[in-house]
Amino acid sequence: MPTPPWARSAAGANTYDHAAARVLPTVYERTTAASQAAGAINLGQGFPDAEGPHWMRQTAAAAITSEVGPTNQYPPGIGLPAFREAVAEHQQMHYGLTLDPQQQVLFTTGATEGIAASILAFADPGSEVVTFEPWYDSYGAMVALAGAALHTVPLTAPNFRPDVAALRAQVSDRTSMILLNSPHNPTGTVFTAEEITEIVEIAREAGAVVMSDEVYEHLVFDESVHTPVLSVPGAEEVAVAVSSVGKSFSMTGWKVGWVTGSAELVNRVRGVKQFLSYTSAPAYQWATAEGLRDDRGFFAANQVQLENSRELVMAGLEAAGLRAYRPAAGYFVLADVSAVTAKSAADYAAELIQHAGVGAIPVSTLTLPSTQRDAASELNHLLRFAFCKDEQVLERAMSRLGQWIR
């Protein structure tokens, strides 16, 4: 592992070029750039083609340009009062959770800052942090920056369910944190209340903090139900939850996020957060508050749309000869390429961009280097396809894949 902090952070997320000793863009940006250069359809980066609710955008615009809502000056570092009240209201309305908006809700610049601040707040240097693999790339970067070591438990096909006993075996008195992500990116697994309860129990026994990343909380399909970490017994003592506007309202550029938990743990996260961004755009907090108080049917309509898109992509990938796994949440389908190539998914992804004209993310970029070297790991044969795109775009992409692969 390289030693300067910048290189540790980059290497932790597989974005350090060892030969050149330089930082690479994230895998999402690399896939987007390669897709653009090759004229490929980009199903790599997870952002929707459709814009979020027009009425929320109007509220943000009005807040910036008129006397309605907050001014354009610094809002409080912990977030606008109206925003924190709306987060608390949302947690009550959807999950029956009672939070004090003054002390138990912290605004963050996207979930990404909430993740960073939580990890930097609780991952002691020299300690171990445990998560399920594949993981969201910023976890790897922040754990490495904190000077901790990331240990993983694989989620394996076909169901990608968490092996809680394997997690227990990884956790020891050296463990400072468990990073939980449900609904999970990129597998789409929705952890059950029982699984989350056990994970919280493991953390309590080990004296570790749980950071629960719940950004896909409103993109849950079929009969699956999202369980917020703070709804399980004992979680308040050990867990903080992170979420954001980006996925729930199709506004990934707004970067409005929030951390919730006990007053004590949220205060500790603040100790880091207020020296990262301090705060950001009050207009977006204001408009997000409006959406959180009443989504006006957006969540349900978006879910139906995404379910249709999921089926379109599932059918297209299977018709092309790939083994696709139907996700219960989120906006990604994982597909195993080993039926059509002996190459790794990383090599195959590069070919798909160049020759089939479709960009996808190799799941191995969201794993530890040791997993990438493990020839037996099925994670090296998986590609992640985003389906939060216009139907015509998805149809074209699937048709290109079908023609090239078959």
Ligand SMILES: Cc1ncc(COP(=O)(O)O)c(C=O)c1O
């Ligand atoms: C699991 C997970 N957590 C966090 C984020 C980042 O959220 P935000 O854009 O609010 O920073 C993403 C975005 O893709 C994600 O997939």
